[in-house]
Amino acid sequence: MKKQFAFQKHRGPIGPAWLRWVLFAAAALCMGLAVTGAMQWISIGTLPGVLEWARDYPAHLAMTTLLWAVPLCVLGTLTGRLWLAALPVGAAGLLLALVDYFKNAINGTPLELADFGLARQAGNVAGLAGDLTPPEDFWLAAAGLLLCVLVLLLTRRLTALEGAARGRTCLLSLTLAGVLLTGTGTRTVGSWLGVDFYTRMDPAENHSLHGLTLSLWRDAFPQPKTPPEGYDENYMLEVLARIDQLTEAREEPEVRPNILFILSESFYDLTRLPVLQYEGDPLENFHALEAESVSGTFHSHYLGYGTGYLEIPMLYGLNALDLPPGTNICFQDGAVYERFDALAEQFTNSGDYNAEMLHAYDNTLYNRTVTYPLLGFNDLYFSDDIQQIGIDREDGAYGGFYMRDGYFFQGMLERMKA
Structure with a gap:
């Protein structure tokens, strides 16, 4: 079957x-x-x-x-x-x-x-x-x-x-x-x-x-910060009043010097490294400038690549810990930047100074064309603008991918002369 x-x-x-x-x-x-x-x-x-x-x-x-x-x-x-x-x-x-x-x-x-x-x-x-x-x-x-x-x-x-x-x-x-x-x-x-x-x-x-x-x-999703004891609007008004008093008491200088504010992400004081010894000072000019002027150390909460994140704190006095986590300090509304007094504004608001920014890269990163005018800068010069100044150097503007330091600083000197 x-x-x-x-x-x-x-x-x-x-x-x-x-x-x-x-x-x-x-x-x-x-x-x-x-x-x-x-x-x-x-x-x-x-x-x-x-x-x-x-x-x-x-x-x-x-x-x-x-x-x-x-x-x-x-x-x-x-x-x-x-x-x-x-x-x-x-x-x-x-x-x-x-x-x-x-x-x-x-x-x-x-x-x-x-x-x-x-x-x-x-x-x-x-x-x-x-x-x-x-x-x-x-x-x-x-x-x-x-x-x-x-x-x-x-x-x-x-x-x-x-x-x-x-x-x-x-x-x-x-x-x-x-x-x-x-x-x-x-x-x-x-x-x-x-x-x-x-x-x-x-x-x-x-x-x-x-x-x-x-x-x-x-x-x-951070935990909201609790303000420190005594921190309120009245406290801040007292701080502002004290700042006004100090400002009014300050004597105007007879000579208004030119001011250079240089940020270099590749610079480092080699003499701060332990153990290493040198026959001579490898940064003689830098140390001479340090000795004859006001100098000190700026501390930043930012690390590594991200020059825009360094520039804003250096010029505003703010850093990442002053703002909510995840806040991109370079991409805020204009009203946010106007609430703070930037370093350049302390000079340009007086009418006696003109502030210019020179940057060796182009204008595509970190919203600089928006933030720097709000920081108090009158004119912005990026890589293409610097090359239009008319600098004559045999080695050219670029050494590989980046603009040569010598070319960049020659552009800065030309702007100072102008």
Whole structure:
């Protein structure tokens, strides 16, 4: 007797609804963990380093996993396919980690929330760094995430949500996303997991302790500062009155000297390095100027590449710690800059001084064409403008990618003569 069997492919969900819901949530968390691990892999550079970070800071790992799992759940319930939602979420994590890697390659500092103000000028910034190539760890991390997506694709019938379960999960995911998009909600969830959302940190320390995702999230939702005791409007009015008294008592100088304010990101006083010895002073002219004039040390909260972030604090007296985290100090409304008295304004407002700015690069970065007139500068000279002054040098304007120091300072001297 011959038996015949007929097989029919079952393409619908497998298992009871409650089990598929549990597997859906577990799969989203696992994919969130995979994105977290991939980003840390690109950032740290070694898998043992990632494991060490996860062991030392399990709360940071859990919070970051949750931050990536929530958008996965939202997109997964909206599309009905968790594996499909994992593609854009994983790509976003990889792209963010790659940008962070490139910024570290350019200047040795991690990606900060304030850097997103330069998004439109990313091409110019990258051009300054030359050839930027993704590291091998990036491709390995990307391959690992693709493997995770493939697993989600092959097991999609075990995580498929339908009907009311899908709708309720979508609503729950959107609610949790809304909670995490508020400062109060983020700090509440963070406190449950043991994550500190209160302490202001240096960007490098923040990045090292919390990882890229959580360091950006902490900057986006900071704990509001409590004003110090006695700090109010009356206190500030007293300070202003005292400043006016000191200003009125100041005697006007008989001679008004020319003032040069030079910022050089490549200059360093070599004699401050320990152990090194020199036959003669390698910076004789600089030290002579130091000795015969008012001199001292300016301290900046900024580190590495980001000349615009140095210029504004030097000329305004503000730095990143004076402003909310994530504030790009170069891209504020004009009314913000007008509230502060800049260094140049102290001279140009008197009518006896004219302030000019010379910069060896072009005018595309850091909003300088907007901020510098508000700082009190009358005229701006960028690389093209300096070359129109009529400087005659045999070695030309550029030495490689950058304008020669000799050419630049000759332009400055020509402007002083004019």
